[in-house]
Amino acid sequence: MLDEVLEAEILKILGQHSSVLGVEIAEALGNRYFEIWRTCHNSSKIYSTPFGHYYLRIDKKIEGLARLSPSILRDFLTYTRISTLDNFEKAISDAESSRLEHVRISDEKREIARQIIAETLPEDVIAHTGILIAGDVCRNMAHLVPRPERSTGKLVRGSDIDLIFIIENDGELRGEIEGRISEAKAIYLQHPALREELDFVVNTLDHYHKASCFKGVHDMISCKAALEGQYLAGSKEILKKSTDILLRAQIPRKVIKLTEKAFSDRLRAMERLRKDPDVIGLPKERRLFYYSDEIWEFMLS
Numbered sequence: 001m002l003d004e005v006l007e008a009e010i011l012k013i014l015g016q017h018s019s020v021l022g023v024e025i026a027e028a029l030g031n032r033y034f035e036i037w038r039t040c041h042n043s044s045k046i047y048s049t050p051f052g053h054y055y056l057r058i059d060k061k062i063e064g065l066a067r068l069s070p071s072i073l074r075d076f077l078t079y080t081r082i083s084t085l086d087n088f089e090k091a092i093s094d095a096e097s098s099r100l101e102h103v104r105i106s107d108e109k110r111e112i113a114r115q116i117i118a119e120t121l122p123e124d125v126i127a128h129t130g131i132l133i134a135g136d137v138c139r140n141m142a143h144l145v146p147r148p149e150r151s152t153g154k155l156v157r158g159s160d161i162d163l164i165f166i167i168e169n170d171g172e173l174r175g176e177i178e179g180r181i182s183e184a185k186a187i188y189l190q191h192p193a194l195r196e197e198l199d200f201v202v203n204t205l206d207h208y209h210k211a212s213c214f215k216g217v218h219d220m221i222s223c224k225a226a227l228e229g230q231y232l233a234g235s236k237e238i239l240k241k242s243t244d245i246l247l248r249a250q251i252p253r254k255v256i257k258l259t260e261k262a263f264s265d266r267l268r269a270m271e272r273l274r275k276d277p278d279v280i281g282l283p284k285e286r287r288l289f290y291y292s293d294e295i296w297e298f299m300l301s
Contacts, residue, residue, distance in 0.1 A: 001275065002042045006035060010046060011084070019049070019083035019091035021098070022076040023145075034273075034280055034289070037076050041274045047088050051095035052079030052102075053139050054266075056259040058224060060217045061287060066262040070141075071291035072270060078143050099140075105158070106142040110232065112188075112196060113137070113161050117233050120184045125176060128167065130239035132229030135162035135199075149189060149197045156189065160197035164229050166242050167204055174202050208242050212249035223251045 006029070013020065013028055026036055040046045057069040070079060081098060083091035113133055117126065136142045136159040144158035163181070167173050185198040201222075208226065211219035227246050231239060246252070269288045272279045279285050 003035060003039050006032075006039045007043050007045065010036070010039060010043075010082075014046070014082065014084050014087070018087045019081040019094045021078065022080050022082055023078060025082060026077060033073055033077075034277070037073065037289075038274060038277060040076070040082060041270070045084060047083050047085055047091065048076075049081040049083065049088070049091045049095045050075060050079055051081065051099045052141055054263070055139060055228070056224065056255060056262055058217055058221045058258070059287075062265075063284060064258075064261055064265070065217060065220065066258040066265070067288055067291075068259075068262045068266045069291070072266070072273070072289045074291070078145060079141070102142060103140045105144055106137045106140045109137045109142050109159065109161055109196075113163060113232060116161075116181075116184050116188070116198065117163075120180045121177065125173065126234045128173060128238075129177065129234045130166040130236065130242065131232045131234040132164040132166070132226065132239065133162065133232045134164055134225045134229040135160060137161060138228065138230035152189065154189065155195065156197040157195045160199050162225070163198070163200040163232070164226060165200065165202040165234075166208075166226070166238055167202065168238060169206070170204055174204075177202050203242075205238070205241055205245065208245045212245055212251060214249065214251060214254055223249075224255055227251055227255060 009029055010025055013025055022037070022040070025040075026033055029036060040048060052070060052075060054068045054070070054075075057067050058065050059067045079098075079102075081091045081095045083094075110133060117131060121129075132138075142159040146155045147158065148154065149156045165177050165181075167177070181198070181200050185200070188194045188196040188198050203222065203226070208223065211222045214220055214223055223246055226242055265284075266288060269279075269285045273285055273289060280289060
């Protein structure tokens with residue numbers, strides 16, 4: 001069960017540092033991601049101090065549709081400090097420093113998002129639109145690990161910037177927002193000094209009335225993102241209306257139920273992966289470990 005040779009290599013690294021991020025071990029030992037993760041979780045001499053937050057992802061490729069983000073591997077690489085028992089207290093302190101760095105990065109990306117909105121949308125458009133920021137940024141978990149953007153394969157600066165624009169009704173306002181933000185998206189992706197991935201959606205209040213049935217995958221994703229998104233700019237009145245729709249449909253209770261299932265599935269998968277290396281070949285466990293969109297970036301190394 002335990003790779004003692006790899007354990008010794010990891011302990012040698014830990015002997016030189018009070019604690020390290022999982023990614024630092026991976027880089028030092030040839031990016032043997034799964035083997036390193038298993039060894040750290042099977043060793044009685046190696047301790048993990050996670051400092052991130054976990055949140056629900058709706059995933060149509062997962063039975064039951066619920067998984068946790070970040071993936072098991074991303075959590076280990078980016079949001080976990082590794083240490084020996086002797087340095088456990090220092091690892092906790094280092095973890096807090098790492099957490100604050102992610103807060104700083106998230107603040108920076110929030111400011112970029114505000115800048116995009118201010119420079120791209122006229123004031124009268126902003127006044128009639130509720131604007132939320134979602135994803136890693138709204139949870140203060142944004143990172144700067146280079147990764148390929150899905151449609152072009154070009155490397156971007158870590159976490160994307162997810163924006164949700166909520167408007168009263170369909171009409172010219174939707175077209176103006178989509179057109180202007182699409183131009184900004186292209187500029188921020190292509191410009192070598194920026195390299196930010198900007199994802200956005202424009203939804204109406206009627207959209208949330210229909211989506212709050214919470215049956216299709218896209219409806220579930222849309223409601224969850226609006227429920228958890230953080231106010232960024234624009235009309236708070238419109239955002240209150242959209243939130244009221246979600247509350248009346250009991251979306252928070254449904255999200256909590258799915259989150260509980262995702263946690264349960266995650267813990268079972270980790271235990272199976274820890275005990276049996278062959279389990280990584282099974283579709284569900286492999287997706288929970290890597291998450292398919294991340295496989296690209298791990299293959300870059």
